[in-house]
Amino acid sequence: MNGKDPETVSRRRLFGLAGAGVALAGAGAAAGFGAARASDGPADGVVAFRDTHQAGIVTPAQDRLHFVALDLSTADRSAVQDLFRRWTDAAERMTSGGEVTVNGAVGLNPQSPPTDTGEALGLAPSSLTLTFGIGASLLAKLGLTDRRPPALIDLPRFTADQLEPARSGGDLCIQACADDPQVAVHAIRNLVRMGFGTTEVRWSQLGFGRTSSTSTEQATARNLFGFKDGTNNLKAEDPAQLDEHVWAQAADGCDWMAGGTYLVARRIRMHIEVWDRTSLDEQEKVIGRSKGEGAPLTGQAEFDTADLAAQGPDGEPVIPEDSHIRLASAESLRGVRMLRRGYNFVDGSDGAGHLDAGLFFVAFVRDPGRQFVPMQRALSRKDTLMEYIEHSGSAVFACPPGLSAPGSYWGQALFV
Amino acid sequence: MSRRIPAVLLGTGAAAAVLAGCTSTAPADNAGGGGPIAVNATDTACAVATTSAPAGKISFDITNGGSKVTEFYLYGEGDRIMGEVENIGAGLSRNLIVEVPDGGTYTTACKPGMVGDGVRAPFTVTGNAQRQVDQNTKLAEATAGYKRYVDSQVGALVPKTQEFVDAVKAKNVERAKALFPISRTYWERIEPVAESFGDIDPKIDGREDDERDPGVGFTGYHRLEKDLWVTGLQPDSPAIADRLQADIADLANRTKTVELTPVQLANGAKELLDEVATGKITGEEDRYSHTDLYDFKANVEGSQAAVSALRPVIDEKNKALGTTLDARFADVEKLLENYRQGDGFRLYTSLNDDDKKKMTAAVDALAEPVSQVAGAVTA
Structure with a gap:
């Protein structure tokens, strides 16, 4: 629990599970998921909200996502600033397991709608993280284009992009990740509600099953193609690599973003019905890894280094020229790496007899133009995997540094 | 109609008690002290004979000289409707008595065709009528x-x-x-x-x-x-x-x-x-x-x-x-x-x-x- 406000009670205390009981209950629940998951989250289920960097980036990836992109419905800076302040206060409470406001769900004026919607009552903090990002269009609407970071680019059109405007862009974003999907949804729902009149939802995405690990302590998860995803991801345990590839630096040309990062989101629809009719051999060649172990086709174990030069008896590369891991590898991309933090999704069905399923790709990079763009150019032109996927949504946001100073709030640097 | 079970909106005895003694549809014999204010409404104009009146009951006589059905309103702050007459047909006259206890700036409006914001003009109410101003009264x-x-x-x-x-x-x-x-x-x-x-x-x-x-x-x-x-x-x-x-x-x-x-x-x-x-x-x-x-x-x-x-x-x-x-x-x-x-x-x-x-x-x-x-x- 944070110490700022003694009234910030855990939602659980309402139900008589005070003090140590909360921790015990949390530990018991975590044990049920087995050893691999037990170490994923902090023991008390609370990820620090105030830190050097925003939580939800290199903190251990939780299993559930609710991501929302919002548009401003006003150009009034003071209204936006006021909302960001109120959002920050609510976010800090909710990440520590509290309600939007103290006793907001049932303890206030019965003639008023509750200030907290209530569906998280009795639920643990669940490692909730709330990560805030700003789109270039927000700066334009507020007349702050002089504050636009050079790295906050508009992505170019890529080959085979099928982007839907209603799933793309946005003036700002909030990424909620948690162990419990209801906790993530509760957070987004309440923040959206607080924004009515100042912001409106542009698009929103639910995700389940992280597809990347952001810590060496996490096992590599699988995407809906059934393959381990993110084996070579950047990890929290390698701060030098994070400084080089993830965190914006003061020298990058934008003071207010130093210690922040850029979020690239891509909604990637997978034609899983077609994929499922593909032979195992073909699937492994498309990816460049074995499906079971996740080893590169030139190795035995998941973390073996892929030998891109190795040739088979037929003289062809063992890892095919158009395979996914070759095209996406740092070697092929002159050392480009990124921190991936994506999620699987199934948004019901598409009305034509197929599941609307795929990967909600989220990557955090220091410079989208130098990192994401070359990779996506290579993939969209050559990757055999493109036959099974289509990119239906796209957005880029600048995620400012963490709120380590007490009382500081989201987006504060824009208003000073 | 709403798609849920209608909520019963009828007042309780307590509410009725609060309302007792606060009706405003009293006769117009003491209206404004100066008799009804004539309003000549047309399809384009809303001529109010005088633009101010003392606080209390104010009476308007609205005559629709236009070809469209019209409405007449007296608004307070935030377009609070102090009083209104709807559906005044062409050539007809209607009377409106409004109780305005507080002095201040109000707005008169005719709405020819019953659409839009109407033809508006400021209307000043002077002084304050005697009344209790406690919470229940408001x-x-x-x-x-x-x-x-x-x-x-x-x-x-x-x-x-x-x-x-x-x-x-x-x-x-x-x-x-x-x-x-x-x-x-x-x-x-x-x-x-x-x-x-x-x-x-x-x-x-x-x-x-x-x-x-x-x-x-x-x-x-x-x-x-x-x-x-x-x-x-x-x-x-x-x-x-x-x-x-x-x-x-x-x-x-x-x-x-x-x-x-x-x-x-x-x-x-x-x-x-x-x-x-x-x-x-x-x-x-x-x-x-x-x-x-x-x-x-x-x-x-x-x-x-x-x-x-x-x-x-x-x-x-x-x-x-x-x-x-x-x-x-x-x-x-x-x-x-x-x-x-x-x-x-x-x-x-x-x-x-x-x-x-x-x-x-x-x-x-x-x-x-x-x-x-x-x-x-x-x-």
Whole structure:
């Protein structure tokens, strides 16, 4: 629990599970998921909200996502600033397991709608993280284009992009990740509600099953193609690599973003019905890894280094020229790496007899133009995997540094 | 009509006690001390004989010298309706008595064609009438003010529905189609009050696919809407039309004695916006005629009338809320004006997804502060 406000009670205390009981209950629940998951989250289920960097980036990836992109419905800076302040206060409470406001769900004026919607009552903090990002269009609407970071680019059109405007862009974003999907949804729902009149939802995405690990302590998860995803991801345990590839630096040309990062989101629809009719051999060649172990086709174990030069008896590369891991590898991309933090999704069905399923790709990079763009150019032109996927949504946001100073709030640097 | 069980909106004994002694429909013999103020309304002008009056009961005599049906309003801050007369036909005169206890700047308005903001002018009220200004008095004035609004709407609903009914019975389909959204306007503005009489609403405003008790048929506005737009007038259409008028008359009779509490006013304001969110933005309500935007506008006006009646109490409890409400109501009105066509509105089917998204956002933005009103006035 944070110490700022003694009234910030855990939602659980309402139900008589005070003090140590909360921790015990949390530990018991975590044990049920087995050893691999037990170490994923902090023991008390609370990820620090105030830190050097925003939580939800290199903190251990939780299993559930609710991501929302919002548009401003006003150009009034003071209204936006006021909302960001109120959002920050609510976010800090909710990440520590509290309600939007103290006793907001049932303890206030019965003639008023509750200030907290209530569906998280009795639920643990669940490692909730709330990560805030700003789109270039927000700066334009507020007349702050002089504050636009050079790295906050508009992505170019890529080959085979099928982007839907209603799933793309946005003036700002909030990424909620948690162990419990209801906790993530509760957070987004309440923040959206607080924004009515100042912001409106542009698009929103639910995700389940992280597809990347952001810590060496996490096992590599699988995407809906059934393959381990993110084996070579950047990890929290390698701060030098994070400084080089993830965190914006003061020298990058934008003071207010130093210690922040850029979020690239891509909604990637997978034609899983077609994929499922593909032979195992073909699937492994498309990816460049074995499906079971996740080893590169030139190795035995998941973390073996892929030998891109190795040739088979037929003289062809063992890892095919158009395979996914070759095209996406740092070697092929002159050392480009990124921190991936994506999620699987199934948004019901598409009305034509197929599941609307795929990967909600989220990557955090220091410079989208130098990192994401070359990779996506290579993939969209050559990757055999493109036959099974289509990119239906796209957005880029600048995620400012963490709120380590007490009382500081989201987006504060824009208003000073 | 809302798709849920109607909430009972009738006042309790306690509420009636609060209201006792606060009616404002007293005779006009002491009006303003100087006799009625003449208002000459035309299709383009609204000439008020004098632009100021002392606080207390102020009486207006409105004469419609234009060719369009008109309305006359006296507004307070935030377009709070101090008093109004609806449905003044060409060549007719009507009297309006308004109780204005506080001095300040008000606004007079005529609305030729009964659309838009009307022809407005400032009107000054001087001094202050003697009265108790405690909390209960203000709340009682709010409910009494809203009651006057309900009365004025019912007063127009009855003749306007009669015109519609007559057109149906005369098999004048084009005229009936034109009158359908107009007569519904008065209904939609006060729908939560009508819904409080749980048995009337399904008869007047039920949908074809609503579940009904055995032997109870599909009647009311939407049955006639279907006849006019889809199936053509049926042998029983005239009987359905007469039945609608009888149900409206029943409603008018019952509203005479309805007692409302401030919380009911506030919740009524919110429910009208819920109607918009669930019935109009979906195009569900007027599914045959697609005249949903008329209803949309009427729901918003009705919501604003209830909020405006409570405005002095809101201002006392939470000044910022009143300002926010003004701005958000104005945003919705402005958005709706984009869809004007002549004196009416475009068909809902001509709107695209982007239009509907804008409306959803504007109604969400408005409904959130409106939902705070009940808490504010009871705080």
